[in-house]
Amino acid sequence: MGFVPEEMAARTGEDGIAEEDGPQPLERPKQHEMSPDEDKPKPPLVRIHSECYTGETAWSARCDCGEQLDEAARLMSLHGGGVIVYLRQEGRGIGLSEKLKAYNLQDLGSDTVEANLLLRHPADARSYGLATAILLDLGCGGDQGIRLLTNNPHKVRAVEGPNREVIVRERVAMIPLAWKHGGKRGIHSREIEQYLSTKIGKMGHMISD
Numbered sequence: 001m002g003f004v005p006e007e008m009a010a011r012t013g014e015d016g017i018a019e020e021d022g023p024q025p026l027e028r029p030k031q032h033e034m035s036p037d038e039d040k041p042k043p044p045l046v047r048i049h050s051e052c053y054t055g056e057t058a059w060s061a062r063c064d065c066g067e068q069l070d071e072a073a074r075l076m077s078l079h080g081g082g083v084i085v086y087l088r089q090e091g092r093g094i095g096l097s098e099k100l101k102a103y104n105l106q107d108l109g110s111d112t113v114e115a116n117l118l119l120r121h122p123a124d125a126r127s128y129g130l131a132t133a134i135l136l137d138l139g140c141g142g143d144q145g146i147r148l149l150t151n152n153p154h155k156v157r158a159v160e161g162p163n164r165e166v167i168v169r170e171r172v173a174m175i176p177l178a179w180k181h182g183g184k185r186g187i188h189s190r191e192i193e194q195y196l197s198t199k200i201g202k203m204g205h206m207i208s209d
């Protein structure tokens with residue numbers, strides 16, 4: 001878990017994030033000339049990231065976790081800071097050694113969901129109660145809410161908690177850099193494309209704005 005320090009904010013939202021906190025003009029308009037919402041701070045950007053040793057440390061071509069973690073930090077550095085909650089639940093919660101077994105099954109033709117099920121694990125064994133508690137501890141509860149960087153609709157509901165202790169005001173899609181830049185940037189491979197299409201087809205991920 002950690003904070004990204006507040007840095008220069010971007011004027012434009014190349015990343016699809018609505019952001020109005022650009023560099024401050026020399027003369028600010030008088031308070032009464034502004035609409036009430038103009039000075040209201042935007043909800044903080046938040047990334048709940050589950051550990052992926054193979055993707056983040058070894059940059060395996062099986063998944064885009066390393067890119068997602070880097071991209072989340074980059075977006076926060078451009079848009080006034082944010083919160084990354086790093087959860088130790090490797091391999092969607094089944095652990096590193098079981099994940100490597102699942103990779104072997106994928107080499108034999110299973111997709112990422114089928115491989116977990118063949119090993120008698122849930123398709124996704126992660127939970128987010130700890131992330132909700134950490135966000136509350138950091139003062140991210142209440143009406144202001146958060147902007148959550150994710151493609152996973154289940155994560156949005158889970159992070160909010162049973163009584164919506166944390167409110168996700170906006171979901172910001174994590175679109176693979178290779179998709180956004182025609183394969184010229186970001187990690188891309190046949191395995192990642194299969195992995196992403198399984199996430200969309202079987203796990204309901206929404207990889208679009």
Ligand SMILES: [Zn+2]
Nearest residue numbers: 052055063065
């Ligand atoms: Zn991964």
